[in-house]
Amino acid sequence: MSGKRHFLVTGRDAGPQAPTLPPPRWLQAFPDGRVCTWATLRAGVRPGDTVWVPVTEPDWEAHVRAFVRERADAPVVVLSPVPQDAEGLRALDAGARGYVHLLAVPAVLREVEQVVRHGGLWAGPELVQRLLAATRTLLQRQPAAARELVDLSQLSEREAQVARAVAAGKSNREIAAQLCISERTVKAHLGQVFAKLGVRDRVQLALRLAEAVPAARSPAEPGPEVSP
Known part of the structure; x- marks a missing residue:
């Protein structure tokens, strides 16, 4: 079978x-x-x-x-x-x-x-936030040279916006509402983000970006910043 x-x-x-x-x-x-x-x-x-x-x-x-x-x-x-x-x-x-x-x-x-x-x-997004918090604590204890930063330059502006929203723990529906796009478009962008950054899922993406987001800024995202 x-x-x-x-x-x-x-x-x-x-x-x-x-x-x-x-x-x-x-x-x-x-x-x-x-x-x-x-x-x-x-x-x-x-x-x-x-x-x-x-x-x-x-x-x-x-x-x-x-x-x-x-x-x-x-x-x-x-x-x-x-x-x-x-x-x-x-x-x-x-x-x-x-x-x-x-x-x-x-x-x-x-x-x-x-x-x-x-x-x-x-x-779920709340659990992702707890994992991120624990990861940030561990990263802060590492020497800066030992930290692996994620290069967001390979992403398009919209893909970077979606990636950061995922790192903030937002759901596809919340991201779609924030960026004024459909959930299907969010999924398409997310698939490209996964492929370009070499990650397998939302949690791995969020953990990889936990240290990189403050260091690599892209054009401001539309709408207010919301923590889920």
Whole structure:
């Protein structure tokens, strides 16, 4: 069988109880997705498959950490009914490549899958801000000569504006509103930014720009500066 598969872990062993059904939006995003236990997952997962783990499952954090140690070739995305920064940090620390709302729309879930399958990291804007804050603290402790600055000169003016907005933690919708362009155009610019700067996702871009933004200025962006 070819193609990448999706597994939603329930953590429950098969028994007389009614089977656990995937969230409707997750099933819309991945019609061929499979519900499994941790035991059946280990027996059936293949490199490149994506594993989705709700935080409502018992000991999800320990299970994710153990699974990632065994199978780093199958990215894990943690699903939360009430996303919180602290919980998201725990998920990423356990080795998950993504942290997203349990009821996210199918289009977002598919986008998350593409990002993590290509080695990227997916997290919400608030969590990005916390990661950036921690990174800035570490960068300030490094000698200036040891810091790797990002060359923004290879970006167009609009691409640089989009890149800085991402570094500020803004969503595509917020960037589109600030720059008076469509979300589709934002995605197109962001794809060019990723390719030119050699980064895989929004988080990596934001971390790379954390030190570079103050040092490399481009023409002023339209609209007020807003911190999400």
